[in-house]
Amino acid sequence: MAGRNQHYIPQSLLRGFEAQSSGKEVQVWVFHAERPPYLTTTRNVAAERDFYSEPSPLEKTLDDAITLYENADFQKLIDQMRKTQPGEAISSSHPAEVISHLVFRGAHLRETLLDAIQNFAHEFLMQFSDEDKSRSYLGLDNSELEATLAEELEKIVEHLKNFANKRIPTSLIERLCRFKLREEFSLHWPQLAKNLNYAVNEFSEKSPNLIKEAHRNALSTLEASRFIIDELCQLKWVLIRKPRSTFVLPDCIAIARSKDVDDYQPLLFCDRQILRDVLFPISSELLLVGKHDHLANDLDPIIFNTAAASCSFKFFVAANKSSSIEFLSTSIGSKCNGFTQEISRDVFKPKVDLYASQQVATEIINNDVFNFPMHLEGMTSEAEAYQVVDAFNSVYRSIRARYSLSIIDEVWFAADYESTLKQLNFGSDSSPIESNANGVGLAPIVIRNGKVKCCLVLRNWIGIGLLKPPTEEAFRISLYVVSKMLMRIALVELIDRQLPRFIYRDSFDARIHYHYQPVSNAFSSYFSERFSARFCLENDQSHLDAYKNAVARASQVIPKARLTYRVDGDLNSLLIIALSSIASILDTAAAIIGYGDAVESDDLLALCTQTEQLKSLQSWLSIFRRDLRYSFNQISCLNSYTQLEQLSIHTERLLWEFGIFSWQMDSGEMYFEIPVESDVIALTNRPTQP
Numbered sequence: 001m002a003g004r005n006q007h008y009i010p011q012s013l014l015r016g017f018e019a020q021s022s023g024k025e026v027q028v029w030v031f032h033a034e035r036p037p038y039l040t041t042t043r044n045v046a047a048e049r050d051f052y053s054e055p056s057p058l059e060k061t062l063d064d065a066i067t068l069y070e071n072a073d074f075q076k077l078i079d080q081m082r083k084t085q086p087g088e089a090i091s092s093s094h095p096a097e098v099i100s101h102l103v104f105r106g107a108h109l110r111e112t113l114l115d116a117i118q119n120f121a122h123e124f125l126m127q128f129s130d131e132d133k134s135r136s137y138l139g140l141d142n143s144e145l146e147a148t149l150a151e152e153l154e155k156i157v158e159h160l161k162n163f164a165n166k167r168i169p170t171s172l173i174e175r176l177c178r179f180k181l182r183e184e185f186s187l188h189w190p191q192l193a194k195n196l197n198y199a200v201n202e203f204s205e206k207s208p209n210l211i212k213e214a215h216r217n218a219l220s221t222l223e224a225s226r227f228i229i230d231e232l233c234q235l236k237w238v239l240i241r242k243p244r245s246t247f248v249l250p251d252c253i254a255i256a257r258s259k260d261v262d263d264y265q266p267l268l269f270c271d272r273q274i275l276r277d278v279l280f281p282i283s284s285e286l287l288l289v290g291k292h293d294h295l296a297n298d299l300d301p302i303i304f305n306t307a308a309a310s311c312s313f314k315f316f317v318a319a320n321k322s323s324s325i326e327f328l329s330t331s332i333g334s335k336c337n338g339f340t341q342e343i344s345r346d347v348f349k350p351k352v353d354l355y356a357s358q359q360v361a362t363e364i365i366n367n368d369v370f371n372f373p374m375h376l377e378g379m380t381s382e383a384e385a386y387q388v389v390d391a392f393n394s395v396y397r398s399i400r401a402r403y404s405l406s407i408i409d410e411v412w413f414a415a416d417y418e419s420t421l422k423q424l425n426f427g428s429d430s431s432p433i434e435s436n437a438n439g440v441g442l443a444p445i446v447i448r449n450g451k452v453k454c455c456l457v458l459r460n461w462i463g464i465g466l467l468k469p470p471t472e473e474a475f476r477i478s479l480y481v482v483s484k485m486l487m488r489i490a491l492v493e494l495i496d497r498q499l500p501r502f503i504y505r506d507s508f509d510a511r512i513h514y515h516y517q518p519v520s521n522a523f524s525s526y527f528s529e530r531f532s533a534r535f536c537l538e539n540d541q542s543h544l545d546a547y548k549n550a551v552a553r554a555s556q557v558i559p560k561a562r563l564t565y566r567v568d569g570d571l572n573s574l575l576i577i578a579l580s581s582i583a584s585i586l587d588t589a590a591a592i593i594g595y596g597d598a599v600e601s602d603d604l605l606a607l608c609t610q611t612e613q614l615k616s617l618q619s620w621l622s623i624f625r626r627d628l629r630y631s632f633n634q635i636s637c638l639n640s641y642t643q644l645e646q647l648s649i650h651t652e653r654l655l656w657e658f659g660i661f662s663w664q665m666d667s668g669e670m671y672f673e674i675p676v677e678s679d680v681i682a683l684t685n686r687p688t689q690p
Contacts, residue, residue, distance in 0.1 A: 004055060006063045008106045009046035009251070010070050012078055016283030017249050017319045029318045029325075031248075031309075033332035037321050045317060046251065048107065052216060062220055066105065074101065081282055086241040095288050096232035099280050102253045103228065103267055105219055108313045112268065112336055113211050115313075121204045128196050131189045140182050141626050143646075153177055168673065172663045179653055183619040231272040235290030245319040246301045247281040248328070250312040252336075254280040255304075259292075264307035265335055279304055284319035311335045372408045378415035378460040384467065388413060391466035395482050399531070403490035404497075409446055409453035413463035420457055427453075441481050443488045445503060452496045452504050454489040458482065480536035487528035491635070498638040510670045514575070514662065515648035518583035522590035523647060526628045527635070529594025540604050543595055547588040547608065554581035555613050558658040562674060563682055571672060574660075582654040585617075586624075593625045617657070624650055 007014075015026045019039060030045055031037045053061035077094050084090055103109075128134045139145045145153060157174050164173060252266035256278040260271075267278060278290040279299070289299060302324075309316055309328035313336045318325050374392070379385040392411070399405065414420035417440075427447030441458040458481065465478030496503050561577040564570070596604050605625070609615045627647055634643055655662065659678030665671050676683070 003063075004049050005043070005047050006049070006051040006053075007045075007047045008051055009102070009249075009253070010074065011042045012070065012075050013102070013249070013282065014042040014045055014317060016078075016082070016281075016286070017317045018284075019245075019319050019321075029321050030315055031318065031326065031329040031332070032315045033329055037326055037329065039321075046107070051107070052219065062216055066219070069101075074098065078282060081239065081288065082286060084239045086239055088239065090237040090239060090288070092233045092235060092237050092290070095237050095278075095280060095290060096229045096235075099232055099254050099267070099278070100229040106251065106253060108252045108266065109268060110211050110215050111313050112266075113215075114208055115336065117207045117211070118204060121200050125197060125200055128193060131186060131193075134189065134193075135185065140185055141623075141630070145178075153181065165673070165675075167671075168661070169663050172661060175649065175652070176656065179623070179649065182623050186619065186622065228267070228272050231275055232278065232290065235275065235278060235292060237288060237290045240287045240289055240299055242285050242287070242301055244285045247284050247287050248305050248308050248325060249281050249284075249317040250308040251315050251317075252311050252313060254278055255307055255311045264311060266311045266313075269335075279308075281308070306331070372410050374411045374413075376413045376460070376463060378413075379464070384464070387467050388463040392463065392482065395466075395479065396486060399483065399486045399490060403487070404493050405486060405490055407451075407453050407493045407496070408489060409448060409455050411456045411458075413458050413460045415460050417457065417459045424455060424457065441485045443485045443492075445492060447504060452492065454492055456485050456489065458485065476536045480532050483532040483535055484528045487531045488524050491524055491527045494635055495638065495644065499641060499644075502641055502644070510668055511648070511664045512645065514579065514670050515651045516645050518579050518651045519586050519647045520644075521583065522586035522650075523628060523631055523644070525587050526590040526594035526597075527632060529591050530598045530632065533595045533598035540595060543588065543592045544604060544607055547585070547592050548610070548614065550581070550584040550588045551613050551617065552611075554578075554585055554654075554658070557581055559679070559682065562659065563679055565674065566676070566679060566683065574674070575672070578655065578658060578660060579651070582651055582658075585654060586650060589621060589624055590628060593621075593628055597625075597629065620650075620653055620657075 011026075014028055017028045018026045019029050020027050025041045025043075027039050027041050028045060029037050029039055050063075052063040052066060055061065077098050081090060081094055081098070126133075127137050135141055137146065138149050144150070153174070157170060157177055160173050160177070161170060250266075252268065254267040255264040256267040256270045257264050257276040258271045259274040259276045264279070275290075276292065278288075280288040280290075281304075282288055287299065287301075287304060305325065305328060310331040312332045315332065316329075374389060376385040376388055379388065396405065412420050421442065421444075424444065425446065426444070440462060441456070443454050443456050446453050446455055462478045462481050465474045466482070469475035469478065492503060558578050558581055561574045565574040592604050592608065596602055605621065608621055609618050627650065631644065631647060638644070652662065659674060661673045661675070662670050
């Protein structure tokens with residue numbers, strides 16, 4: 001039996017760093033980072049109780065096997081290399097055998113693994129410290145889910161396919177499940193966070209024993225320690241001799257460099273496939289150097305000792321206690337800690353949360369002069385008209401300082417707002433848009449010489465309100481409307497400049513027509529509200545009322561239109577009603593979210609739960625806010641249509657809410673499924689025709 005005080009660095013190696021001796025007892029200096037250096041016998045260095053195995057009177061233990069190897073082959077190899085003359089070539093198999101054995105069997109390996117696990121656990125808990133970070137890591141709001149989560153979702157989709165209508169494609173089931181996951185994650189997050197903390201902390205507590213047993217099992221054949229021997233045999237080895245007490249022995253045994261780096265690291269951390277050189281001290285005066293290209297002639301001991309100290313995990317051993325060597329102890333652990341922390345950071349790379357509210361990058365425009373015609377109707381005098389122009393110019397310049405407004409074609413302050421909209425020249429290449437004649441302002445897109453432009457049509461009292469309003473509220477409303485319309489124009493220009501032909505296209509894909517068109521105006525509402533909300537903070541209640549009314553109306557007219565469809569089969573009429581109602585929900589919801597982000601408050605969103613209809617959409621509203629913020633934060637770096645069209649999923653989500661499901665067929669056409677289950681009760685209670 002070898003004993004219970006088991007050395008992970010053999011005493012035969014430690015004795016080469018002798019400071020003094022008394023009889024058979026050899027003493028060495030031990031340097032730690034957090035305590036003064038001390039002189040002790042080799043019996044007390046690099047040893048732990050039952051490090052490899054507990055004693056057994058009945059069978060040979062792992063420590064017995066290691067001790068037998070050390071007393072035979074290992075001792076002979078060390079002695080033979082120490083007798084080699086400086087400059088004399090050494091058989092590469094000898095240092096390769098010794099180093100590969102020592103590097104793998106030491107406490108350095110266990111401690112590095114434990115440190116890595118603890119860093120990993122810390123980074124993991126930090127990554128999942130709140131819901132937003134967790135969503136980001138899992139990819140819930142991205143185009144690609146985290147791999148494991150994606151696999152689990154795929155299994156769920158495959159299971160649900162067994163119960164779904166055979167006509168329904170897998171892609172639709174996947175979208176339904178994916179959005180369900182996004183919406184309900186917040187509900188399950190508190191319990192999930194609690195479970196994760198418990199599991200990670202429990203694993204951290206068990207990890208020392210798990211690592212110890214894994215290490216013991218790997219060493220049990222003694223072959224595991226030979227994992228790097230072939231690479232070490234490829235090096236050319238030479239022995240460098242210096243005066244006694246020159247070199248230190250790090251607890252990581254050997255240090256090395258890969259071909260692509262200049263700094264030394266513990267050999268254990270290096271890419272063994274591209275080793276550049278390896279340094280291994282076998283005594284305080286002898287250093288083994290292995291290189292690929294040529295034999296080493298010499299090496300500065302200061303360079304080696306400095307690198308060896310920083311590569312040590314907990315300690316290094318030396319034959320003297322000089323001030324220069326003692327100073328090196330301050331760097332102990334720096335390489336190892338940096339390595340394990342880097343691994344953890346690589347696994348949990350910080351991500352920019354594009355789903356959080358941020359300020360979008362903008363361009364600075366210094367030109368104060370506008371070069372478009374302004375039409376002012378219903379003014380009391382020419383002087384008043386010029387005053388309106390000046391007031392408008394002030395708002396125009398404040399926005400132009402951040403966004404370009406070069407696509408404005410003309411501006412109208414119209415006495416007959418409805419008539420002006422009807423007579424507006426949209427350009428020979430375009431068709432008139434459907435205008436909200438009951439509103440107070442619009443910024444319709446027009447085409448001039450094949451280029452996208454915008455007109456701005458406002459009721460004339462908006463312009464007059466910028467001057468001498470009868471109330472402060474009237475002034476703020478006018479300021480709000482003008483700035484909101486100008487911001488809508490700025491958005492059109494931002495998109496058109498980065499994605500030409502996106503706004504004005506000759507033809508639309510069927511999916512874009514049905515899914516993107518209803519939500520396109522919503523993003524414009526959000527974008528413009530982010531800037532203009534500050535001019536009319538009293539708008540919070542009007543935004544809330546508009547959203548509540550849009551939801552209430554949709555909840556009435558869509559089910560009614562769906563029932564009518566059951567009778568007449570007119571799908572087009574159903575879709576016109578459904579999509580226009582959903583567009584209204586999207587637009588008013590976006591205005592609420594934009595207002596909240598502008599004033600940095602969630603108070604308005606919290607009020608969107610006052611009816612059962614609103615409560616059913618609360619989780620969706622939270623996801624809609626995330627996606628609007630993402631599009632807003634990406635608006636200055638658009639490179640594909642999909643960056644904007646990704647909001648289309650919200651049209652689809654609201655169609656699901658009202659029992660309408662759709663997908664694009666191979667032909668490019670859209671197929672709509674309206675399950676009768678949505679109307680079973682209504683159909684049952686419907687009076688029969690006589």
